[in-house]
Structures are given as structure tokens and as C-alpha cells.
Amino acid sequence: MRRYLKWFAVLTTIGMIFVLLGGALVTKTGSGMGCGRSWPLCHGQIIPENITLETIIELAHRVVSGGVGLLVLILAIWSYKAIGHKRETKFLAILSIFFLVLQGLIGAAAVIWGQSDFVLALHFGISLISFAAVFLLTLLIFEVDQKFDADRIVIDKRMRFHIIAITIYSYFVVYTGALVRHTKSSLVCRDWPLCINTDPALPSNMYEWIQMGHRVAAGLIFIWIAYVTWMAIRQYQHQKVLYWGWIIAFVLTLSQVIAGALVIITQLNLAIALLHAFFITCLFGLLCYFILLVVRSNYNQRQSMD
Template structure:
């Protein structure tokens, strides 16, 4: 059976997903380089003009992020409308398209509000998480585009009630981990603890001295619980779901990513916030969250 969409929709979906990933990494770069006010208190213009007249590193980073966000927003709007028209019979398509657009607009508005009026650290920490939801929606929409004419057993899923509960719960909890990590960045608490895994390895029972240490160590504890939880689910899946390759490999890959994520977080501290490692840290949690959201999609399809 021929479907009412062309192979160009697949390429467009890939481009939109990569573009959304660039928005996330660009936002992380803006935060990590303190370039948020590179264009001053001006939005959508930059330092009083549509195209900045003076180019500094901060201006280049902030302005590039805005341009990429604007261009990718158009891509996602087109992808949403195109997929609705071509694949609207698939139940998740309209919901995911709406989610992608809504949270993309919301993160742009929060970014604009920060530039124009400033926001508190606890509000700013939401920015990355909101972009993450939009990325996950675009990623899942793209995967559905590729699923339609591919012999792929993602629509023949069986999950036990136990696995369903753990999948939904750990995905929701991952958002807590993401928020706590964003709070570490926005409160400048990334390097407040000189050691790892403890704040001070020579004082293993020391209580955090101030808010910044509480934020940093709170994030580390949240990550520890997250790693243990992912490991437990992966062991359960490896023992019981060898015949369901989508579930089996999905959780194995999730376990690998979470280990890499922990290593990247450790290196951020030990290498004193080296930019490449810090961006890799953001990339890994983005990919992991997207994968966990795909697992939620499988839960909804499970017989």
C-alpha cells in the first residue's frame, strides 16, 4: 500500500529533529558561556538592530541561537502540518505535533522574558526542561514517520504492568533530574564542590555549607537514584524481554547512556567545566530523555 506522503517527509523529519537538538545545545552553550545578554535587554532585535552591528563572542552565540530557534520553529511547524495531513490517521501524530509547537513557543517566550525583564534561577531552570519536551515530541513524530512503511515490531509490544509502571515513573523522575541539573547551572553551582562523588572526599559526612552545595549534592543524589533505577529496570528487561528486541535494546541503550552521562558529569567537575564535556553532558541527557519518552510511547501501544 502506498502512503500519502513522500520520502521527503522523512528527510524533513530528520532535519527538524537535528534542528531541535541544535536549539537545546545552543541554549546550553548560551548558559555555559554566560552569553544570555549578548544582545542586551533587546528582543527580538539584538542591541537595537535586527542584525547586530558589533560582533563579540557573546553576541555571536546569543544571536546565532535566536536565528537557529527561529528557523527550526518554521521547520517544526511545517513538519506538524505535513504529518497531520499525511499521517493524521495515526493516533499519536496530532498530539505530538501540538506538543512540539506548544513547548517550543513556551521555551521561546521564557527566553524572551529572561532577556527583557530577567528571571529567577528557579524559573530559568525550567527553560531547558521545556525545550526537552519539545525535542522529545519532534523525535517521536519523526520515528512514527519512519515506522509507517518499515517492517518494525514497535506495534507488537507486550509489557507487564510492573514494567509499565516503572517506565512511566522513571521517565517522570528523569525530569526531576533534568531540572536539578539545570538548577546547578543557573545557580552557578557547577564547581562549588571540588571533589567527586562527594562534595569533599576528605569529609565524607560533612553537611553542605550553603545553598549552592545543597543544589549540587541534591543533584548528585537524584542522579544516583536515577542510575540505580535504570539499572534495576534494565536487569529486569534483560531477564524477561529477550524476545522483544525494541524493549530489550531500548533499555540496554538507556543503561549505556546513563553511565556515559554520569562519567560526563564527573568530568565536568574534575576538568573544571570544560566546555566540550559540559555540552556532551547536555547532549546525553537529551538523548536519554528522548529514548525514555519513546518507551512511554511503547507503553501506550502495549497489549
């Protein structure tokens, strides 16, 4: 039975990645209104008569999101029954369902009533939390915590601070990136890394500020993760999950920065833009796993003091 649960968890995690990339695809191709102001139907029909590329993209995203939503619900219930004895299972199961439903409602509201770009930018981040919850459930099902001796891991205060702060800050970086897409600010600065345009001074309008704000935020998290990776290499060689975890985090962040630059250089190449979304999805999932390790470490220290 546990073997089937593992396969199902992997399938659901992959499905959540497709939901995130599908949402990014809808935004990047301007397909949000591909089904008009109708939801959950498309132009008031199950199968619309006038089908455009935008309609196909939007309708496919709705179908995939609905199907994966059902998978997440089944996984949450199945996980609770199979590994409910693990402390984090119930919380992660509820989290995965709640935020998946929330992102669906925001998407529906955007279609029916419309939303500001600043509200729509939350959509990707909300889906990201649901993905992270599903991803962590999958790791618990595979008993990754036991393989890496997570029950005995000890994380000092400085590393705990960096893990929590970087994870929170990464969510802000995700929001600024989503805001760039929703405000169509991706190419307002056609140079990289600076926004030269006609005047090398400060950005001159809201769109340039949004674009450069995201670049600055992304640059800061790159430097921050590079620093913490250096810390982990020096101080956590004996705890391989943190040692290799931060190395992977740095590689993902570097890939994210390179993909972001290539998005500008290639004038919004769709494949690279989706890779950009994929890298941040993986990075956020990894950072959330570090949060799980911090919780485990705090629990272990309290237990040892009792």
C-alpha cells in the same frame, strides 16, 4: 513524497538537538545577556554594531531557534496530513509546537524582564519536551513502530510503572542539572562524587545543596535504570525493542554520569559539558518512546478484551 518527509523529519530532529545544545551553550558561557535587554532584536538592532563573543553566541542561538521553530511548524502540519491516521500524530504535532513556542517565550521574558534561576532552569526541560515530540513524530514517519511490531507489544504492569516513573523522574533530574548551571553551582564542589571541600559534613550553603542534590538525583536514576535494564534482559528477550532499548538507555545513563564527573574534573570543559547535555537529550527521547510503547500496549490490551 514520504521520502522527502522522512528527510525533513530527520533535519528537524537534528535542528532541535542544536537548539538544546545552543541553549546549554548560552548558559554555560554566560551569554544570556549577549544582546542586552532587547528581544527579538539584538541591542535594538538587527545586526548589532558592538559584537562580542557573547553577542555572537546569543544571536546565533536566536537565529537557529527561530529557523528550527519554522521547521517544527512545517513538520507538524506535514505529518498531520501524511500520517494523521496514526493515533499519536495530532497530539505530538501540537505538543512539539506548543512547547517550542513556550520555551521561546520564557527565553524572551528572561531577556526583557529577567527571571529567577529557578524559573530559568525550566527552559531546558521545556525544550526537551518539544524535542521528544519531534523525535517521536520522526519515528512514526519512519514507521519504526511497524518494524518493531509495536502494535503487538505487551508490557506488564511492573515494567509500565518503571517506564512512566523513570521518565517523570528523569525530568526532575534534568531540572536539577539545569538549576546547577543557572545558579553557577557547577564548581562549588570541586571533588567528585562527594563534596569534601573543607568539611566532609553535609553541604553548608544553598549552592552546595543544589550541586549535591543533582548528584544524588543522577546517582539514583543510574541505579534505577541499571535495575530495569537487568529486568529487560531477563524478561524481554523476545521483545527486542525493549531489550535493546533499555541496554541503550543504560549506556546513555552511564555516559551521562561519566560526562558529569569529567565536567567537574576538567573544571567545566565546554565540549564535555555539551556532551553532558547531549546524552540526557538522547536518554529523554528514548524514555518518551518507551512511553509511546506503554500507550500502545494499553490500547492493544483493551482491544483484545473487546
